[in-house]
Amino acid sequence: MIDTVEFTKWLEHNTTYSSAVIRDTVSRVKRADNILEWNDDEVYQFYLEHEELYKSLSVSVRSQLKKAVKLYRTYRTSNK
Numbered sequence: 036m037i038d039t040v041e042f043t044k045w046l047e048h049n050t051t052y053s054s055a056v057i058r059d060t061v062s063r064v065k066r067a068d069n070i071l072e073w074n075d076d077e078v079y080q081f082y083l084e085h086e087e088l089y090k091s092l093s094v095s096v097r098s099q100l101k102k103a104v105k106l107y108r109t110y111r112t113s114n115k
Contacts, residue, residue: 045110063103064103
């Protein structure tokens with residue numbers, strides 16, 4: 036399960052993103068979680084990319100999801 040509240044706080048303190056960009060990033064991580072339930076496995080992105088729903092997205096949306104997942108993974112690993 037995605038921790039949106041703490042992730043939002045982490046983005047606010049660790050990036051220079053605007054509030055709108057932070058909301059978009061959190062939304063994209065939740066979208067990825069809806070496609071494939073989040074887990075901290077290092078190969079999460081690999082498995083996400085092999086989901087049919089993910090494959091059906093446009094290239095730009097897939098790119099946005101990939102960046103959001105990378106940021107969430109950074110957040111998760113920095114808080115262990």
